[in-house]
Amino acid sequence: MPIYNAPLADMKFILNDVFQAEKFWQKNENLAHLDAATAEAILEEMAKFSQNVTLPLNRTGDEEGAKYDNGTVTTPAGFKAAFQQYAEGGWIGLGADAEWGGQEMPKMLTVLSDEMLFATNPSFMLYPLLSVGAGMALNSYASQEQKETYLPKIYTGEWAGTMCLTEPHAGTDLGIIKTKAEPNNDGSYNITGTKIFITGGDHDLTENIIHLVLAKTPNAPAGSRGISLFIVPKFLVNEDGSLGERNPVNPGSIEHKMGIKASATCVMNFDAAKGFLVGKENEGLAAMFVMMNYERLSMGIQGLGASEFAYQNAAQYATDRIQGRSVTGAKSPDKVADSILVHGDVRRMLLNARANNEASRAFAVYVGQQLDITKFSTDPEAIKAANNRVALLTPIAKAYLTDTAFQAVLDAQMCFGGHGYIREWGMEQCIRDLRIAQIYEGTNGVQSQDLIGRKTIKCEGEFLAEYISEIRDFTNSLDAELNFIKDATLDAATEVESVTKYILEATQENPEFPNSAAVDYLHVVGLLSFAYMFARIANAAKEKEGDFYQNKIALAGYFVQRILPELSVRITKVKAGSEVIMSFSEDYFTHQS
Incomplete structure (x- = not known):
């Protein structure tokens, strides 16, 4: 059975030493209720829950899957009890406002508790995650009456939430959705349409599900400017807060997926279902993006969780697996062979994954x-x-963290050899479950276009310039003993600054250029971000004694020598332009001879 030990020491190091979280919290009157001891206690409790409750359900949940039968969706055995335990522990409202029963914990702490759940059972994690996201959107845009009706029940886990955006013909381009909202005399609306890929669209975990649905009212402006947001409960809510009649919103089916099989991904049919406008008409997309910015960071954390899980299992396997001898002589002469850790390529794969995990964790806390x-x-x-920093880094958090995590998980699987392809070792499920993180909440290609288009070109590089200024200010303060990471990070900042200027100029000449360069550019900024994180990690570790801290500095050195050089390759690809890509005719892609 796969193992998982929550990396609490690493998490505490990132919070307490790298970001000095307690000082940050105590300087803010709205966070002064939190100290390091409380934060550590929260993480320790989540470690117990993730290791003892969700991890054992991961493989069984995958094998049983969510099931659909005649309009009813059920989750795998054990999920309902685990969800109730999670809800009773107050975890759903961990970051929510106290007014609605939440504990008002900061995001830089909850990203770490989320990591543990994503590492042990991503399918399970998606159910409360969507509720939290729905709660955020409602808290930002709903009326006081709507908040009082829905938020307390969502945060206690009595009710769940969903996000209903995608339609069969409309994915990223939400401006062409067809779901209609016809006004009623009582101020409600009749919602009619079909939504697909709805995570947790229906299930048996809660007594009610609150759907947040994008739809268009009559005479709405064309495109995304005409989108409104509606609350559509599975069961209507009476004035006294009790559940009323069943609303005509139903699952038509659940998708048969590559991974996260225990998560019910539904086709949802709205047949004149009663809905209630959230905020103002035609301003629904703004409300949904409150939710989506947090969700996109969560997808990056899903990548981190999977990479940590895969690394731990691969490292343990590599330690136990004996095969071959070291080229410098037997390291375990009392055994018939040495462990595969004597082989440089195995170490390369493990170190790549370990470096990804530590930089990703720091970056997630930084964005939090x-x-x-x-x-x-x-x-x-x-x-x-x-706000500028979040806008710039959200696509990095979603796309770069999941791209690098997927490669790390592939490397971890490779350490197992043939056993990595076999179900009981857990690697093949880890890969299947993680793949979706690069796809949903806007594919990583779309995230790259967002970064290069709206977050760079549109503001003429202002957001990136602010970020690089911060990186330089911090890195220039490093002591001489950290010159290896100092020089590498400053050089990377200069290269990224230069290629960004190149992009701004090239776009003036060729409007097709940004789209062709987008993915490579996102990895360029991602590599710089990881260099910055390792600079902060090394700086926090340098004054401390013991192998734990010295290994942080050694890993930063590995990153500089073995991973950061990819930056120059990516920049070369950016500068290759779009001509070689766009020169092929459309017929070429379907012409077989």
């Missing part, structure tokens, strides 16, 4: 801190700067 500033700070300038 920026989100905390936007939510809890009272300084308008700090909020503005953090």
Whole structure:
């Protein structure tokens, strides 16, 4: 059976030493209720839950899967009890406002608790994750009455939430959705249409499900400017808060997927279902993006969780597996062979995964801190700067963390050799479950286009310039003993600055250029971000004694020598332009001879 031990020491190091979280919290009156001891206790409790409750359900949930039968969806054995235990522990409302029963914990802490759940059971994690996201959208845009009706029940886990965007013909281009919202005399709307790929669209975990649905009212403007957001409950809610009649919103089927099989991904049919407008008409997309920015960071954390899980299992296997001898002589002469850790290529794969995990974890906490500033700070300038940083880094958090995690998981599987292809070792499921993280919440290609288009070209590189300024300010302060990471990070910042200028100029000449360069550019900014994270990690570790801290510095050195050089390759690809890509005719792609 696969193993998992929550990396609590690494998590505490990132929070306490790298980001000095307690000082950050205590300086903010809205976060002063939290200290390091409380944060550590929360992480320790989640470690127990993830290791003892969700991990044992991971493989069985995959094998049983969510099931659809005559309009009813059921989750695998054990999921309902685990969800009730999770809800009773207050985990759904961990980051929610106290007004609605939440504990108001900062995102830089909840990203770490989320990592443990994603590592042990991503299918399970998706159910409360969608509820949390729905709660965020409602808290930001719903009326006071709507908040009072829905939020407390969502955060106790009595009710769940969903996000209903995608339609059979409309994925990323939400402006062409067809779902209609016809107004009724009582102020409600009749919602009619079909949504697909709805995570947790129906299930047996809660007594009600609150769907947040994008639809268009009569005479709405064309495109995304005409989208409104509606609350469509599975069961209507009476004035006293009790459940009323069944709303005509039903699952038509569940998808048969490559992975996350225990997560019910539904086709949802709305047949004049009663819905209630959230916020103002034609402003629904703004409300949904409140939810989606957090969800996109969560997808990056899904990648981190999978990579940590895969690394731990691969490292244990490589330690136990004996095969061949070291080229410098037997390292275990009392055994018939040495462990495969004597082979440089096995170490390369494990170190790649370990470096990805440590940089990704730091980056997730960093982005979480920026989100905390936007939510809890009272300084308008700090909020503005953090909003810019979140806008720039959200596509990095989603796409770069899942791209690098997927490669890390593939490397981890390779360490097992043929056993990595066999179900009982857990690697093949890990790969299947992780693949979706590069696809949903906007594919990684779409995230790349967002970064290069809206977050770079549209603002003429302003967001990136602010980020690079911060990186330089920090890195220039490093001591001489860290020159290896200091010089590498500063050089990377200069290269990224230069290629960004190149992109801004090339786009003026050729409008097709950005789309062709987008993925490579996202990896360029991602590599710089990881260099920055390792600079912060090495700086926090340098004054400490013991192998744990010295290994942080050694891993930063590995990153500089073995991973960061990819930056120059990616820049070369960016500068190759779009001509060689766009020169092929459309017929070429279907012409077989």
